[in-house]
Amino acid sequence: MLHSDPASSRSLGADIRALRKARGMKLTDLAAALKRSVGWLSQVERDKSAPSITDLRGIAQALGVPMSMLFVNTSAPAQELGYVVRAQDRRSMGSGDDGLIEALLSPDLTDDFEMVHSTFKPHSKIEKPTQRPTQEVGYMVSGKLDLIIGGRRFTVGQGDSFRIKGELHEWANPYDDPAIAIWVIAPPVY
Numbered sequence: 001m002l003h004s005d006p007a008s009s010r011s012l013g014a015d016i017r018a019l020r021k022a023r024g025m026k027l028t029d030l031a032a033a034l035k036r037s038v039g040w041l042s043q044v045e046r047d048k049s050a051p052s053i054t055d056l057r058g059i060a061q062a063l064g065v066p067m068s069m070l071f072v073n074t075s076a077p078a079q080e081l082g083y084v085v086r087a088q089d090r091r092s093m094g095s096g097d098d099g100l101i102e103a104l105l106s107p108d109l110t111d112d113f114e115m116v117h118s119t120f121k122p123h124s125k126i127e128k129p130t131q132r133p134t135q136e137v138g139y140m141v142s143g144k145l146d147l148i149i150g151g152r153r154f155t156v157g158q159g160d161s162f163r164i165k166g167e168l169h170e171w172a173n174p175y176d177d178p179a180i181a182i183w184v185i186a187p188p189v190y
Contacts, residue, residue, distance in 0.1 A: 023063060118138075
């Protein structure tokens with residue numbers, strides 16, 4: 001169950017700060033985008049002030065993430081928060097419209113990297129090539145995936161791994177089965 005007051009989570013502010021920094025934004029940049037004061041945003045990032053749902057919607061939009069990324073599951077026992085993420089408690093990422101369903105495996109976004117579980121639906125593909133200032137390593141849990149990384153074409157399957165170092169890349173799953181991959185991405189971008 002998602003907590004209806006994400007500001008009460010000790011990691012909401014830290015996650016917002018991590019997302020802002022991963023995008024190279026200064027406090028002043030995000031505050032201006034939100035039409036809020038730098039002082040208010042600083043308090044939110046230090047979990048001293050509680051943003052409204054409208055504020056959270058604006059923060060998510062300004063950071064380019066789904067609003068669900070700002071909600072933390074509070075059904076976990078206190079001793080697990082920040083350490084363990086149960087399968088049913090993963091935070092969904094993205095809309096899934098392009099055939100890619102992703103969930104955050106990391107407990108929060110405060111580390112130097114993030115882990116992501118990705119399911120590529122059968123007969124799906126990314127709409128256009130993408131490039132991010134990250135280093136990413138993917139491990140194929142099941143299925144097959146066609147990749148173009150830096151102009152090179154690859155087909156990877158169960159047990160294979162691959163790396164993307166800030167290169168232009170794209171993916172396609174032209175096969176009849178879903179492809180599942182686990183990613184380690186540095187720095188966190190979601």
